[in-house]
Amino acid sequence: MSEEPTSETGTSKVLELERKFSINENSERKLQEVGASCLREKSFEDSYYDSVDYQLTLSDYWLRKREGNWELKSPPEKRKPESDVAQYIETTNAGEIVQYLSAILKTDPTHAGDNADQIAKFVEKTGLQPFAVFRTNRKTYTMEGGFQIDLDETDFGYKVGEIELIVHQNEDVAAALEKIDTLAEKLEFSKPTRILGKMDVYLMQHNPSHYNKLLEAHVLFNKHSKAV
Template identity: 30%
Template sequence: MARAQPWTPKSPQKTFSSSILEIERKFEPTKASMQQLANNTGTPPFESLVHQGTAHLEDVYYDTADELLCSAGVWLRRRGDKWEAKVRVGGDFTNSAFEEITNVNDISKMLGKLVPGAALDSHHGPLGGRVQEVAKLVSERNTFLVDEKFTVVLDETDFGHVVGEVELEREVLATGEDDATGAKGESRERAKLTADMDREIEDFMKSHAWAFPPGKPVGKLSAYFALKKRQ
């Protein structure tokens, strides 16, 4: 993701009822590693590998001119006809932890807290005038399910950038208001779950280093903004 500030406690309080906790680690694939991954020919091989298909993705990202959402660790996007808000809860550009919100009403409430007067309509998009389109990405995605647990994706954008991700997801209850009963304990449990999931991904990638070569992976949005800056 591009230009984000690290997650801080000042990020928006979450009032939604449920969300997806997504832990991901990016990697920089090569032609050789992608071929090995697709055919499971490395040593040691994966226990199981299922190619779940190739998808054409069109992602439109939104923010204010002064990047209020990005600064709060929030990325708002429309993928096809579906809206998603990804809220950073830990990690950095390469190893990230997000809560993913897909309920339009929940996203709209969060927008209103971050950008006074803003709201989200499922058909018309952001309302209130300040939240606007900042990027449009088109990419081809190959998705694999590995060892019946890990989702591995290989993305190639229409401007030639390639990046991979290893992901784990869990459905979680809302974090709730900061002063809610039990919020501190819930926060500790969430932090432990995040750390455990990240460790699972790290161990998996180390065990199959042939599929995940070392490098400095750059996310699609970061690559997009870097390209626009050079133009």
């Protein structure tokens, strides 16, 4: 299976570009000033899964169940390395998710299929376990240019924002990264150091040993390290 993002019918893969920023009391006002409008506010629970020896996350694969729906974020074949923007392929198709997981876990995708039940069976067969479970309250803004801006607050007390653009073809990545940076500057979201994600803070609080392994593997980066 190709790891390239594609918009072909029948596949669920998209390339998601996200830049995190700190939220403060001015964030919503700034968003409204640049023409963003609030689309919705919702709450959802995420359960992230991995093997006991963290084979998925140490390879930068993030399998989660969000309100009953399975999703996988995986690294694209090539990333623009100089960017502060997180670049992941997001897959929601069960058969594709099982293919990816089988390759990483080096198991036979015997349960490959196209519904959530097939993933549940695969997860059971391979012994994947939830390693992080938390709830997020999210306020979503949208604005011209296809941007989605999320303001998140978790049930473990962390607040973070992200500017997101979805692209369907690799040729569009460079332009999309520039668009995100331009919007971040307009919103004065420029930042001297890396912003911690929800997972960084969750693991620091709940499983520092797993967090340190991810830092050592350069999958996550601590706040003061230079973005690569």
